[in-house]
Amino acid sequence: MSNESLSVDVATVPRWDRVADVIVVGAGVAGTCAALEAHRVGSNVLVIERASGGGGASSLSQGIFYLGGGTAVQQACDYDDNAEEMYKFLRASTSTRNDDALRHFCDNSAAHFEWLEAQGVPFERRAFKGKAVHVNTGEGLLFTGNEKVWPFCDEAVPAPRGHQTRASKKKTGGAAAMEALLAMLEAEHVPAIYDSQVTALVTCSEGRVVGVRVRQARTEIYVEARKGVILAAGSFNCNAQMTRECFPIIAKYGIPLGIPSNDGAGIVLGRSVGGVLINMDGVIATGSIYPPADLVKGIIVNKNGERFVAEDVYHGRLAYFIERQPDHAAYLIIDSEIFEYPKHGKHRLVDGWDTVGEMEVGLGLPHEALSKTLTKYNLDAGKGADTCFQKHADWLKPLDKAPFAAFDISITSSEYYYIALGGLSTNVNGQVLDCDGNPILGLYAVGACTAHFPATGAEYASGLSLGPGSFFGRIAGRHAAQIG
Structure with missing residues (x-):
């Protein structure tokens, strides 16, 4: 100026x-x-x-x-x-x-x-x-x-x-x-x-x-x-x-x-x-995880292996909460049934794993943190009600079809466009x-x-x-x- x-x-x-x-x-x-x-x-x-x-x-x-x-x-x-x-x-x-x-x-x-x-x-x-x-x-x-x-x-x-x-x-x-x-x-x-x-x-x-x-x-x-x-x-x-x-x-x-x-x-x-x-x-x-829409059925966790937002939120709301996580980092966790690459954001595929325990190690998450998160989520999804963040039932499904995969959707590593x-x-x-x-x-x-x-x-x-x-x-x- x-x-x-x-x-x-x-x-x-x-x-x-x-x-x-x-x-x-x-x-x-x-x-x-x-x-x-x-x-x-x-x-x-x-x-x-x-x-x-x-x-x-x-x-x-x-x-x-x-x-x-x-x-x-x-x-x-x-x-x-x-x-x-x-x-x-x-x-x-x-x-x-x-x-x-x-x-x-x-x-x-x-x-x-x-x-x-x-x-x-x-x-x-x-x-x-x-x-x-x-x-x-x-x-x-x-x-x-x-x-x-x-x-x-x-x-x-x-x-x-x-x-x-x-x-x-x-x-x-x-x-x-x-x-x-x-x-x-x-x-x-x-x-x-x-x-x-x-x-x-x-x-x-x-x-x-x-x-x-x-x-x-x-x-x-x-x-x-x-x-x-x-x-x-x-x-x-x-x-x-x-x-x-x-x-x-x-x-x-x-x-x-x-x-x-x-x-x-x-x-x-x-x-x-x-x-x-x-x-x-x-x-x-904005660095949306959708389309494809099925990725909304995954869960998003921070570096502590914890969910912090309903995954069906508008992409700007999601970015807002990701920025406020430790190291501004987050991972999208999906299973083989819904695996696809996000069309926006250039989110990096970290890897695929046969078990949740291997995924925890691969992502450097605290021992059993992701396992506890997924167990709770899958139980809720099976009943059709997300008791933690009230994600709409349309986007709920148990994530239990191995192998599993994770995309790095962190603010620091993906493409987030802003206004x-x-x-x-x-x-x-x-x-x-x-x-x-x-x-x-x-x-x-x-x-x-x-x-x-x-x-x-x-x-x-x-x-x-x-x-x-x-x-x-x-x-x-x-x-x-x-x-x-």
């Missing part, structure tokens, strides 16, 4: 090179949605993007939007869902303090899905019935979180809410979604300047944000914002210094998901004028908040430069970046245009 990302007093601005009502910094999914809405309520909008074109990290994603409450896809696939059940699940599974925003998102989620489709974002009316991280076979609806996992399945009626944009072997769902949104932006003639980096926010004596300073290839310009500036500049995944400070273990061993401009620029800009950062240690890492979850604190309108919880006038933030609803990987569900990012992008765009 450059030290130039500081606030500038309007009195020092030599001139305004351009003027807009609303400035949107970043052309990913959140910024594009913000720009469209601000434009449609009559504001003069300018999008400023560092890259040579729009799309951002959203284009590289799988295009999963976490949405529910009875969307057209859910209905077509015969899943009964409503806003209250969606809220009950997210309220139980996340620790967000922004309850007003969470409720507003759930109450309007189905309508937001309709809006996305109206922009040309393609979703198939087909559901994927298995357990997967994402699909490239066209299905538009998946279970992408912990909805079926205890204790959340007792808190709310489980329903699939991962709406994946139509993907193929040649194009990710994220690319398809961004192509549609950017095409709409172009069709409505919303101006944008590319290869342009915002290096400072301009403020007046009252503390209101009134413009930005922009660095281009051969010049520096100032753009006035008559109503507001919306930061949609992405996460800080690719800022090595920030990630090492915020979540050192994942940053050391993991691989960031993002693009080079995901360096925290928007976060630093917001902080420079008093914006508060929250949940900066939050991260979701950061912390960022600027905002209210339900997308306004950036100061240390007293008051909005900083003229400043909004949306998308990955803001704090997510999930504060940790244990709380995450795939789609809780694109879903809320696009939703609150629209809200911020309207609010900035109408109220500023």
Whole structure:
């Protein structure tokens, strides 16, 4: 990050090179949605993007939007869902303090899905019935979180809410979604300047944000914002210094998901004028053991030979608990009946053994520790009830068909990709908040430069970046245009 990302007093601005009502910094999914809405309520909008074109990290994603409450896809696939059940699940599974925003998102989620489709974002009316991280076979609806996992399945009626944009072997769902949104932006003639980096926010004596300073290839310009500036500049995944400070273990061993401009620029800009950062240690890492789904029927143990989590949890929740084990280590234990190689994570096959005792020695586990764990698990599995971690009965089977095998799924040895979850604190309108919880006038933030609803990987569900990012992008765009 450059030290130039500081606030500038309007009195020092030599001139305004351009003027807009609303400035949107970043052309990913959140910024594009913000720009469209601000434009449609009559504001003069300018999008400023560092890259040579729009799309951002959203284009590289799988295009999963976490949405529910009875969307057209859910209905077509015969899943009964409503806003209250969606809220009950997210309220139980996340620790967000922004309850007003969470409720507003759930109450309007189905309508937001309709809006996305109206922009040309393609979703198939087909559901994927298995357990997967994402699909490239066209299905538009998946279970992408912990909805079926205890204790959340007792808190709310489980329903699939991962709406994946139509993907193929040649194009990710994220690319398809961004192509549609950017095409709409172009069709409505919303101006944008590319290869342009915002290096400072301009403020007046009252503390209101009134413009930005922009660095281009051969010049520096100032753009006035008559109503507001919306930061949609992405996460800080690719800022090595920030990630090492915020979540050192994942940053050391993991691989960031993002693009080079995901360096925290928007976060630093917001902080420079008093914006508060929250949940900066939050991260979701993924090195899933599934597919194939049958591997979920195995057990996962730490270096003490003990289980510590239900194996059917969402892959981000699993990674969260693995990181907290001794030496951040874990092993997936399976028998010959379900043996296959995991498709993700590059988890290393340690070896195969004819007996559990030999496996204990081979893994360097305490004497009889794994034997005791397996004896207890197999007894429970035979009765169809996991009394230790409540793994769903669908994934229970005694592991008693020798030979046995173990995969090393440790944070330190597998490929865990990660995204950061912390960022600027905002209210339900997308306004950036100061240390007293008051909005900083003229400043909004949306998308990955803001704090997510999930504060940790244990709380995450795939789609809780694109879903809320696009939703609150629209809200911020309207609010900035109408109220500023």
